[in-house]
Amino acid sequence: MGILRGWIFRISPNETTFARRGFPPCPQAQREHLEKVGHSFVEGYRCALSNDVSPELVFELDRIGADLRGFAYEGAAMALALLDLLTPWRRDRIARFLHGPGDRHIYMIHVGVGFALAKLRRGVERSMQSMHPFYRWLVIDGYGFHEGFFKWRDSFEQLRTPVRLTTEHLPVFDQGLGRSLWFVSGAQPGHIVDMIGRFPRERQHNLWSGIGLASTYAGGVDQTVLELLRNAAADTGADADLAQGAAFAAKARERAGNILPHTEMACETYCGRSARAAAMKTDESLKKISSTGVESSRIATYENWRQLVRDSVVSHYGSGTTRQTCFSPVSA
Numbered sequence: 001m002g003i004l005r006g007w008i009f010r011i012s013p014n015e016t017t018f019a020r021r022g023f024p025p026c027p028q029a030q031r032e033h034l035e036k037v038g039h040s041f042v043e044g045y046r047c048a049l050s051n052d053v054s055p056e057l058v059f060e061l062d063r064i065g066a067d068l069r070g071f072a073y074e075g076a077a078m079a080l081a082l083l084d085l086l087t088p089w090r091r092d093r094i095a096r097f098l099h100g101p102g103d104r105h106i107y108m109i110h111v112g113v114g115f116a117l118a119k120l121r122r123g124v125e126r127s128m129q130s131m132h133p134f135y136r137w138l139v140i141d142g143y144g145f146h147e148g149f150f151k152w153r154d155s156f157e158q159l160r161t162p163v164r165l166t167t168e169h170l171p172v173f174d175q176g177l178g179r180s181l182w183f184v185s186g187a188q189p190g191h192i193v194d195m196i197g198r199f200p201r202e203r204q205h206n207l208w209s210g211i212g213l214a215s216t217y218a219g220g221v222d223q224t225v226l227e228l229l230r231n232a233a234a235d236t237g238a239d240a241d242l243a244q245g246a247a248f249a250a251k252a253r254e255r256a257g258n259i260l261p262h263t264e265m266a267c268e269t270y271c272g273r274s275a276r277a278a279a280m281k282t283d284e285s286l287k288k289i290s291s292t293g294v295e296s297s298r299i300a301t302y303e304n305w306r307q308l309v310r311d312s313v314v315s316h317y318g319s320g321t322t323r324q325t326c327f328s329p330v331s332a
Helices: 002-008 028-051 056-063 066-086 093-098 103-120 135-150 152-156 166-184 189-197 201-217 222-237 239-256 261-271 275-292 299-311
Strands: none
Touching: 028 056, 028 066, 028 275, 056 066, 066 093, 066 103, 066 239, 093 103, 093 261, 103 135, 103 239, 135 152, 135 166, 152 166, 152 299, 166 189, 166 299, 189 201, 189 222, 201 222, 201 239, 201 261, 222 239, 222 261, 239 261, 239 275, 239 299, 261 275
């Protein structure tokens, strides 16, 4: 059965290379690093197709280095979500994964589910109903990454958005789209600024949030590049969004127990604090929302969480500008 699944749902490792995707050229070291990320994702995907939710799957995923392991779990989540969606006689794989070995990679698991929904061109609401009340919105983030990475010309040149998502979903979709831009651009500040500048002003902040997430979690550049990005974001008043993305990435790595030097460097650059301190701000903001008793099933609550993080984690190098969203922030 594992072999049959691998044949039906197979993804070639070449699918995530710059050559296959037609991404613009970039320095070799950055391209090789970003392609390793894609390879790890595909490796996790293939392992899950062969092993389902099992000790063997966890063993294979945990053999991957700490810097890339989260991407392998993300790929595994995509595979398990595809199997849940396409095998109606059994739909418990993602739930078992989340309540077991995937818990420490909870951010990446939800993103992986979004990959599966985008791959099948499905709506998101039904699949998210039984998922974590706050993290479920990362499914839409994953949807955005998939569209940006695999359909980058449509996403960044034609500015197309999926018809299956509503305008309410767009801020989180754009966060995922921004994460994909880290890869599409080859982590080059000039390309990032140019591509973000093509979008309407109201969408640019969320794209910068995605850049903060990807550059902090995936890494692949030096301090100079991070400073260029910080300054470019500050020029458009999006430095708080960049910092919010960095804080989310720091929390994802802290929960998985694999904070890395590039995570620290990005948080110091964007947030003016350590990765653990930035991660702590996401926890504190989430507690404030939870204590208000606001209905957590609404996307507005997730957006309020992001807003509180923006307010509390801003770069001390930039303007620290926070912005008003279409959602009313939850009172602290």
